[in-house]
Amino acid sequence: MLQFDPVQLPDSSHALRDEIRQFLAANMPSGHRPNSDFLSGHNPQFSELLGTHGYICMNIPVEYGGGGRSFFDRYVVAEELLAAGAPVSAHWFSDRQFAPVLMQIGTEQQRKKYLPDMCAGKSYFSIGMSEPNSGSDLAAIRTSATKVDGGWRVNGTKLWTTYAHLNHYMIALVRTAPVSENRHHGMSQLLIDLHDDSVDIRPIKNMGGDEDFNEVVFNDTYVPDEDVIGEIGNGWNQCTAELGYERSGSERFLSTFRVYIEFLKLFTDPPNDLQAAAIGRIASNIMALRRMSLSVVGMLEAGKMPSIEAALVKELGNNFEKIMPEIARLAAPLDADKTEFNRTYRESILLSPSTTLRGGTREILRGVIARGLGLR
Numbered sequence: 001m002l003q004f005d006p007v008q009l010p011d012s013s014h015a016l017r018d019e020i021r022q023f024l025a026a027n028m029p030s031g032h033r034p035n036s037d038f039l040s041g042h043n044p045q046f047s048e049l050l051g052t053h054g055y056i057c058m059n060i061p062v063e064y065g066g067g068g069r070s071f072f073d074r075y076v077v078a079e080e081l082l083a084a085g086a087p088v089s090a091h092w093f094s095d096r097q098f099a100p101v102l103m104q105i106g107t108e109q110q111r112k113k114y115l116p117d118m119c120a121g122k123s124y125f126s127i128g129m130s131e132p133n134s135g136s137d138l139a140a141i142r143t144s145a146t147k148v149d150g151g152w153r154v155n156g157t158k159l160w161t162t163y164a165h166l167n168h169y170m171i172a173l174v175r176t177a178p179v180s181e182n183r184h185h186g187m188s189q190l191l192i193d194l195h196d197d198s199v200d201i202r203p204i205k206n207m208g209g210d211e212d213f214n215e216v217v218f219n220d221t222y223v224p225d226e227d228v229i230g231e232i233g234n235g236w237n238q239c240t241a242e243l244g245y246e247r248s249g250s251e252r253f254l255s256t257f258r259v260y261i262e263f264l265k266l267f268t269d270p271p272n273d274l275q276a277a278a279i280g281r282i283a284s285n286i287m288a289l290r291r292m293s294l295s296v297v298g299m300l301e302a303g304k305m306p307s308i309e310a311a312l313v314k315e316l317g318n319n320f321e322k323i324m325p326e327i328a329r330l331a332a333p334l335d336a337d338k339t340e341f342n343r344t345y346r347e348s349i350l351l352s353p354s355t356t357l358r359g360g361t362r363e364i365l366r367g368v369i370a371r372g373l374g375l376r
């Protein structure tokens, strides 16, 4: 049975929230137009600045360059960065999932080698799961790694790899043994240097005309044994465990939050009943989703891997962030100057098809949730 225990943020988080708000007021890159989506801005200078101030990898131990703080502290900072529309894409995957993964299943050598730069906001990772003909059906991946002296030779193609053209490394799910009766066997995770000459990276334009995801081709790419993540053959379990980090955060319901802010700014007069209902409906949805998301953070803090609860947060969150701009548009005052509201609304329309695809589609998440409820 799914259970979302109530979680209160610790008192210390209020001071941290004030601190990060002040930091953002003083340090938002000049000319940056706020957008809540966590994939909206790849800005290494800003990531490094966050790293210098200790706002990246806050939950990683100090000895590896992290903040030695709790998952809750990381949550507060992430939430404020998203609400302010800060450009966080460069370090997002390192901070959200790969630094915790290295802490959990990485070797001591890997932690010492990779974590300090990740924590400093200088080292950026991509997620290497999807392939042509293998998105929802991840067990169908065909990228293979063959054992050679001292390491592995990787061949194959990854698809939709966010920011592979700008990031340093990919943690890739690959086949290290042929498909057997159990399709989830024989997969492993390798840490691959995206700057290696044998890796071809081709950006793909998204609907808005921007380049954020890529096709990545490995041509006999050599990966030393020391860059195997976790255990050979355990890649499927490792990947699915990671989803607790990947699917539960506030980025799964705040992608269109900026539209709400601009909507509220339109009200110079008190809202009428219809408008008040729209404001309340959006606020109550955000509050409920946030409560669930925080509950998952509580589970992560307790060392659990709540991938089913995380799937529920993502599924409800993505559906809400998709319809929210329309609720706002229908209730927006007619005579207000809507320049900024229209800009964020337009962006949200271009973004919205991707929210229920990236990180697992709606149908797949519903299947995971149904299994968690014992219905499948």
Ligand SMILES: Cc1cc2nc3c(=O)[nH]c(=O)nc-3n(C[C@H](O)[C@H](O)[C@H](O)COP(=O)(O)OP(=O)(O)OC[C@H]3O[C@@H](n4cnc5c(N)ncnc54)[C@H](O)[C@@H]3O)c2cc1C
Binding pocket: 126, 127, 128, 129, 130, 131, 133, 134, 135, 136, 137, 159, 160, 161, 162, 163, 213, 354, 355, 357, 358, 359, 360, 361, 362, 363, 364
């Ligand atoms: C903006 C964006 C960024 C992304 N970034 C990354 C990244 O960094 N790294 C990465 O590895 N991947 C990334 N992806 C890929 C993403 O994970 C896949 O698009 C997703 O898993 C779906 O896979 P697919 O595109 O192959 O679609 P398919 O799996 O072919 O699905 C097509 C449709 O069929 C439905 N469907 C599929 N199987 C079933 C089923 N069994 N039952 C019911 N319905 C089903 C799906 O729900 C979907 O609606 C990104 C995608 C987007 C849009």
